[in-house]
Amino acid sequence: MKSIFAGQALLPNGLTKNVRLHVNETGIITSIETGVEPRAGEISGKDKLICPAPANLHSHAFQRAMAGMTEVRQKGKGSFWTWRELMYRFLGKLGPEQVEAIAALVYMEMLEAGYASVGEFHYLHHQPDGTPYANLAEMSNRIFAAASQTGIGLTHLPVLYSYGGAGEQALSGGQLRFGNDLDRHLQLIEAADKSLTNSLPSDCQVGIAPHSLRATNPEQLRLIAETFAGKPVHIHISEQMKEVEAVQEWLGARPIEWLLDNVDVRDNWCFVHATHMTQAETIAMAKAGAVAGLCPITEANLGDGIFNGPTFIEAGGVYGIGSDSNLRISLAEELRILEYSQRLRDQSRNVMLLGEGSVGTALFQAAAKGGAQALGRNTGVLAKGYLADIVAIDSSRVEFTGLKPNQYLDYWIFAGDDRVVTDVWSAGRHMVQNGQHIHRQEITAKYREQLAVLLEAA
Template sequence: MTLRYYAESALLADGWAQGVQLSVESGRITAVIADTAPVAGDHRVGILLPGMPNLHSHGFQRGMAGLVEVNKSRSDSFWSWRELMYRFVERMRPEDLEAITAQAFAEMLQSGFTRVGEFHYVHHDADGQQYANPAELSARVAAAAERTGIGLTLLPVFYAHSGFGGQAPTGAQARFINDLDSFARLYEALPAQLSALDGGVLGVAPHSLRAVTPAQLQRLVALTESGPVHIHVAEQMAEVEQCQAWSGRRPVEWLLEHQPPDERWCYVHATHLTTAECEGLARSGAVAGLCPITEANLGDGVFPVEEFLAHGGRIGVGSDSNVRIDLAGELELLEYGQRLTRQRRNVLAKEGGSTGRQLLEASLIGGGQALGTGAGLRVGAPADFFSLRAEHPALLERRGDAIVDSWIFGSGRGAIDCVWRAGQLCVSEGRHVLADEIGQAYQRALQWILGG
């Protein structure tokens, strides 16, 4: 069955076009015709933009949003935030993880994210024992994706150690920990969990250099011949210093020397880079996975985007801890972080070009690469797109790139009307079509976790 969509204005892979008709079959775009008139049966919208990949998420952390905003010491940091995360995880049942993740996925769709890279590291029950089905909690993530309709790139996380050099894990990490044999059994069970999803992709995620040994890292990369490989790296200066003490190298420096990345890799955060690391990562073809809202919330620092792009680097954005889920907000803060550190405006735009357009297109291409799937309004790509309300005050009388600039810097998710994933309507009038049901399950989960 062919579905047709007609947009008065659409941002295609090669630029803005007017009077655009998209044809969709089996969840993919099969034809794009510009400068045409609508016909009977077309679903008509005003402004159409491509759906965005969210390349890094921990869905369950949506339930923690706002709970770690009390200053208990002058040394408050990512590491103190992590202690609350451990306590939150202790009470989380499988059905709670599914409900919270579904809420996060629904909000992602409402903000314009149409595919998510779920960096999933909670694998066991509360005392660290495996479930009868070792993929029980991964199946819950897949169920949340199926229910909400979001595209899923599942990134099961291997986590074995608490620090560099193979340090023993702590008791608080019991739900995350695997050895290579148990992780292999988990990994073998995952294709079956993804089989019911439209366009499900399987990758692998060594958590970080502090959580895996070099030998384990090598084995993990060999698990997937063509799927994505994601790793947390150089997020915090404490991590950089600990890596230097262990190896004599900084984290990105060590990886470039000992486990060289290619286009399958995504270095999540990579906040603290030297000039040589920045150049080396850009040359590798790997994607830098940037999560500006979470990085600001945790006090991580600011990634050198301008320098990285100047060397030909590729970037994408993610919602990470899901403290606030807002695609436009991630892109806005990505630019504003550069403005604050460089003390000038429109840092990431090419001379004479639109900042919003540059941010959107760079993140679309990099995010699609990092999640192992295409993106954009073009033939062959997934039919993932969203419409903006042309009557929104921030978008009145805007044309072309001014639409994207005004959406990112002037309106955000409030201007989004409808969202389609694989050609199916997931969001209507700004709300997920199952928002009430998903929200009720989310409330029950938090009542159990936080109300006990």
């Protein structure tokens, strides 16, 4: 049993002074005391604010190594689709050792930014020519190794990618590394689930991710909804207008419209991006209970579009955030860009909040709640019986001078950066201390070594 003391804590009933959390060996908060003083020998911080550490609900870990390599304009107009072609070429050189090293760096950076867990939308399954590895779950095992080294909570989401485009087009080029029919994909999930159970803590699990409507088909999606009822199901949806138009031409309906009308979508589903929705789709998605998986930094970088935030939250919708391509990993900046994109579109301020109060706190609590739901993870609040996914920020820093505790999260999200994060626990595992991951040196050294190998092969 361990105890954590903080001068301020964001509890379900609001900010509370002088709080002690008791956490057991399995990472569960067993009790909470308030109005107490720090004790000798416990983890303590009179000048710290502790909050529920959100989940990063959508990651493609391997893309982190591409950061900074795709910001050059080619002849013609750049788009998501031209970026995708560059990504496919990059894939041609990635081996298992590089994937493991990149993922470890990514998960370390997520923890240092304040995330305690991640949903890995994992579609890099096979060798460059599409031939499966001898162990079908080889690449999943590399993700597990990275999660084990970093201590991050993992919901692993092996991606079903059967077709190259809407209407069951054949896979080609870089897509060959992703491809499985449903039967082989279910074998992959079985192998990955067994491996995860043997290698990672009990707070980690396996779900499934049909990549998108364009990479699957109606029969697969209906079977997935039935087979994985209650387990996390994530899907890319309505990210680009070209995708919306292709699905509409094929199935006679827009992607979200078709999915809600034809598949048993419940609150275990996460619709990733959802940047192109009608008002009716927005309300229907909220009513269905699916989490909107928003990745504002990547969506801005790729020119995807802007989420229909006000209508969604007015309809009771739940959302969380992810870092998708991982070109920049910053919890605060994801929330900042989410709010600022709404302000730019609506020419208004303080948009992502119903009623009155702190926008930063509302964004943060919504992301914690939505991320927990999307990952099927017993977290999202600091309360008895929940996982000890905790982030601490240092209010003694000069930037916080003159601010009241109820303004700390507003400062972090809208004026600060993730340097204010001092500590992060994932299911009670104290992985970030004094602002750095406890294995940072080993992780960064391995990343440098494997990137050198990758660039030599390029």
